[in-house]
Amino acid sequence: MNKIYFCFPGGKHKALTMSYDDGKEEDRRLVEIFNRYGIRGTFHVNSGIKDNIRIPMEEYLDLYQGHEIACHTLTHPTIARCPLPEVVNEVLEDRIRLETLLHRPVRGLSYPNGSYSDEIKKLLPSLGIKYSRIVGDSHGFDLPTDVYEWKPTCHHNHNLLEDGKAFVDLHKTQYLYLMYVWGHSYEFTRDNNWEVMEEFCKMAGGREDIWYATNIEYVDYMEMMNRLQFAADNSFVYNPYVTSAWISVNNEIREIKGGQLTQL
Numbered sequence: 099m100n101k102i103y104f105c106f107p108g109g110k111h112k113a114l115t116m117s118y119d120d121g122k123e124e125d126r127r128l129v130e131i132f133n134r135y136g137i138r139g140t141f142h143v144n145s146g147i148k149d150n151i152r153i154p155m156e157e158y159l160d161l162y163q164g165h166e167i168a169c170h171t172l173t174h175p176t177i178a179r180c181p182l183p184e185v186v187n188e189v190l191e192d193r194i195r196l197e198t199l200l201h202r203p204v205r206g207l208s209y210p211n212g213s214y215s216d217e218i219k220k221l222l223p224s225l226g227i228k229y230s231r232i233v234g235d236s237h238g239f240d241l242p243t244d245v246y247e248w249k250p251t252c253h254h255n256h257n258l259l260e261d262g263k264a265f266v267d268l269h270k271t272q273y274l275y276l277m278y279v280w281g282h283s284y285e286f287t288r289d290n291n292w293e294v295m296e297e298f299c300k301m302a303g304g305r306e307d308i309w310y311a312t313n314i315e316y317v318d319y320m321e322m323m324n325r326l327q328f329a330a331d332n333s334f335v336y337n338p339y340v341t342s343a344w345i346s347v348n349n350e351i352r353e354i355k356g357g358q359l360t361q362l
């Protein structure tokens with residue numbers, strides 16, 4: 099029987115994703131650094147807050163091109179303290195405003211002030227939200243088991259370069275690994291440490307064995323993997339999606355094209 103392993107796009111076994119909150123002016127410099135090294139991520143923004151320390155919404159499409167723009171609620175309340183209908187409005191109205199601007203589905207969230215509850219988590223699928231990031235550091239590279247309580251590897255002020263070095267050095271291809279970095283771009287100016295991100299991106303960017311993904315690309319890709327239709331004896335697979343999936347068959351990387359039945 100064929101031995102099948104799921105892989106990331108291109109047959110890779112490591113993925114890197116970034117998540118930065120609040121959409122403040124310093125995102126300009128951060129995006130420029132990401133782009134220079136081919137690193138991609140998600141910018142979680144509050145569409146209901148307008149002030150002179152945030153990127154104007156009309157600039158989102160240009161500035162964040164190639165990255166994901168996702169929800170961080172309309173006005174950034176500590177939502178575990180709010181009535182649930184208010185939470186619904188904070189998420190849905192944020193989605194509506196962002197989608198009106200971007201003309202594409204907006205399905206990601208990070209919890210403002212890291213605040214959430216079991217009730218809020220249960221609400222999110224019905225609001226069209228596919229994942230939500232919490233705060234904290236796992237300092238690990240395991241794939242998330244619950245993407246509605248998605249804990250990153252580290253904040254950029256918490257051993258980023260050490261964790262990054264460990265990630266880059268991972269070589270056991272029998273595992274899938276994910277590194278997930280989070281923070282706020284204004285912290286680099288506040289702490290005068292832009293060089294930490296510069297150094298990290300230089301080390302972790304442009305590598306053959308890493309898939310550079312936005313948060314939602316990771317979530318969508320893993321969902322697709324779980325919906326591939328394998329024959330009971332692994333002799334063929336049907337991919338009902340339009341995009342390609344990548345698997346290893348007896349240690350050989352195979353691209354499984356969308357909408358096709360593939361003999362393995």
Ligand SMILES: [Zn+2]
Nearest residue numbers: 119120210211
């Ligand atoms: Zn925030």
